[in-house]
Amino acid sequence: MRFVSTKVVSTSSQGFETWAIGKLMVEEKVNREAMYQVFKSLWFTKEDVNFLSLKERAILVKFGNEDNKKRIPNLSSWLFYQCLFNLVPYVKDKKQMAMEVGNAIGEVLAIDWRDRDGGWTEYMRLRVIIDVHKPLLRVVH
Known part of the structure; x- marks a missing residue:
């Protein structure tokens, strides 16, 4: 994606x-x-x-x-x-980018941060509600 x-x-x-x-x-x-x-x-x-x-x-x-x-x-x-x-x-505000990605896919329920100090993290996990009856998008605008 x-x-x-x-x-x-x-x-x-x-x-x-x-x-x-x-x-x-x-x-x-x-x-x-x-x-x-x-x-x-x-x-x-x-x-x-x-x-x-x-x-x-x-x-x-x-x-x-x-x-x-x-x-x-x-x-x-x-x-x-x-x-x-x-x-x-490069994204300075990681929380804002996570919200943008999640909201483009569906409705954001939760964001799980590995490093809670705001430092460089390897990944973040988003919990998003999606309609499983629709295909996933390849490109999200």
Whole structure:
């Protein structure tokens, strides 16, 4: 399922609106600088793209504008030396994003947080009421 937010971004930009989180699905180490150069050339952006390495092979990608952040993850799956590179939007307010996803699918009953301190979590669990007589959507707007 691919989630496309229709929420209007506020005019008081703090910068994180143009960020995305990427992860290379591989166990061994890769040449990060080479990977960054390959993706920069494949994405055809006029604005600069910056990469910041995080823990557990996660990479923070800072795009030059919001259009590139929306366009690039939806183009296709990205491969680097036969390894999948997943790219998802960075969301500062995780509770708001969970509510948006849940409400797009059905009615949110509960949200279960693994880390209650507001830190980085591996996952969150949503309990949502859905109509089982209707098929699940592939893309949620």
